[in-house]
Amino acid sequence: MSAKENFIWGVATAAHQVEGAWLEDGKGLNIWDAYSHTPGKITNEDTSAVACDHYHRYEEDVDLISDLGVGGYRFSISWARILPDGKGAVNQKGIDFYNRLIDGLLAKGVTPFVTLYHWDLPLALQMEDDGWLSYRTAEAFARYAEVCFEAFGDRVKHWMTFNENWCTAVLGNGTGLFAPGRVSDDEPYIVAHNLLLAHGLAVKAYRDGHYEGQIGIANNCDFREPLTDSDEDRAAAQESLEFFYGWLTDPVVFGEYPAIMRERLGDRLPEFTPEQKQLLKGSADFLGLNHYTTHYASRTDQVENAVSSEDGNGGISDDQQVVLSSDSDWPVTSMGWFVVPWGFRKMLNWIHERYNGLPIYVTENGTALANNDVETAIDDTERAEFIQSYTNAMKEAIEEDGVDVRGYFCWTLMDNFEWTRGYDMRFGLIFCDFETLERTPKASYYAYREIIQSS
C-alpha cells in the first residue's frame, strides 16, 4: 500500500475479550459477566473473569504490539470500568488504567483507535432500563462517551462509537445467542434504533467539544454475491447488503434507513423524527468495516449448500426474503465461515459506492483455528495465508478500483474470550495459554509483520 502514505496497519482487541480483572479496582458488572456465568451459555462453561489478564499484563502486550510493527492498535473501553453502574459516579481507577495503556502505546509510537462500546453493557442498565430497548440507555451512553472524550481526547484522535451493532441487535435481541439473550422478531429493530441514536448523541458531544480528531462507527458485514445473474438474485444480494450494513450505516450517513427496509417492515421499523435525522446525517467521519465471510444470495430456495439463517441473517432473515448458500469449493474456517477474498474486495467497493467515497477503515478481519495445543497452534500457515489473501484483495480494491481504505486492523492480537465460543476458538496472532497466561507469537505474527514491512 505504498501509494498511500497515510495508510495504517493495525491489530485489534476488545476490552471484555482480553482484560479479565472482572471484579477489580471498582469495575461494575456488565451483561457479558452475567451471561458468561450463566450455565449452558458458553462452550465448556468458560467465563471471561480472567480472559488474557490484559488488565495486569498490558505492558507486555504493548511490547508485543510494538514488536509486530503495526502503526495502530484498536481496543475498546469497558463502560463498567469507567462508570460501574453505567450512569452514576466515575471510577477513577478505570480512567487510570486506560491512561496507562494509551500512554504506553504512544510512547512506542502506536496510535490508539478506541471503540467506546464492544458489547459489554453495564448490567445495571440492563436490569433497570431494559438495556438497548430503552432510549435512556442511549442517553447514558452519550454521558459515558463524554467522560471518555474528556479523559482521553487529548491523546486519542480516532474514535469508534460502536462495534458491530448488527450483533448487538440481532444476536442479543433476535436469536438470543448473545447477551442479553432475548429472542424476538421485532426487538432487533428497536435496539438498533437506540444504538443509532446513541451514536448520534455521542458524535454531537464530540463535535461540540471541538476535539481534534475523527469519530466513526465499526459495522460488520458479510458480502452477498448474487447466486445467478438473474434480476431476482441480483436484487436479493443488494437488498441483503442493505438489511445488513445499510441498516446500521445509512442512518449515520444519510439520516434514513434503506428504503427497502421501510417497504418490507412498515411500522415495525421505528421512525426518526426530523431532529433525529439531522442529528444522524453525516455523523461518521469514517466507516469501519468488520468483515469475515461471503455468501451467495438468491430468491429461490432451490439452492445447493444452503446456509442456515442462524449462520447468515439471524432472526431477521424472513424479513429479507433471501436464501443464502455457499460454494463447495470455498475453504471453511473453524467458525464455519467461508474464505472468499474476492468477496472482501467487492464488499469494499460496495461501501465505497453506496457512501460516496467516505473513508473506510477495515476495523477487523481475521480467522479462527480451533487449536488448543501450543506446538501445533503456532504453526498457523492457514492464518498467514488468510491474511495474505485478504490483504491482497484489499490492495486491489485500493489500487485498481480506487476505494479509499485508510487502514487495516487484523483480528486479533492474541487468542481471547470468543464470546459464546469461550476459549475454544482461537483468532490470535499470538497464542495465549489460558492456564499460565503465557503469550507465544505464532507464525502468522511474523508473516503479518512481513506483510506490513513489505507494503
Ligand code: NOJ
Ligand atoms: C467480531 C467481533 O467484533 C469480535 O469481538 C469477535 O471476536 C470477532 N468478530 C470474531 O468472531
